[in-house]
Amino acid sequence: MLLTMKSLKQPSNYLKVERIEGIMYELLTKIVLSSFPIILVACGPNNNEMYDSGYSDGYAVGYNTTCQVRATLISDYDNDGYRSDYRDGYAEGASDCRNSDT
Numbered sequence: 689m690l691l692t693m694k695s696l697k698q699p700s701n702y703l704k705v706e707r708i709e710g711i712m713y714e715l716l717t718k719i720v721l722s723s724f725p726i727i728l729v730a731c732g733p734n735n736n737e738m739y740d741s742g743y744s745d746g747y748a749v750g751y752n753t754t755c756q757v758r759a760t761l762i763s764d765y766d767n768d769g770y771r772s773d774y775r776d777g778y779a780e781g782a783s784d785c786r787n788s789d790t
Contacts, residue, residue: 742770746777747784754785 752758 738767738769739773742767742773743777745770746774746779747781748777749774750778750781750783751785752781754782755788
């Protein structure tokens with residue numbers, strides 16, 4: 689059914705348009721609200737960033753602990769990517785300490 693300005697003024701057609709607007713508003717609201725989790729997930733650190741962070745922290749702790757420089761705090765050990773690369777960094781930092789002149 690083609691809706692014209694004249695037909696919109698009739699009460700039955702006005703209710704149809706109002707109902708359609710309500711459905712469109714509800715649909716748009718659902719789309720906007722469902723997109724927030726996707727946006728939030730996209731804002732978190734990716735695997736490469738966690739690798740860099742884990743490796744750097746592991747290297748610092750391995751070097752400082754082996755050379756008895758100082759205690760070092762780490763940040764995110766509950767992340768799998770961070771934890772595995774932390775171990776790699778720790779091993780390399782400890783190795784570099786043993787091979788250095790200090």
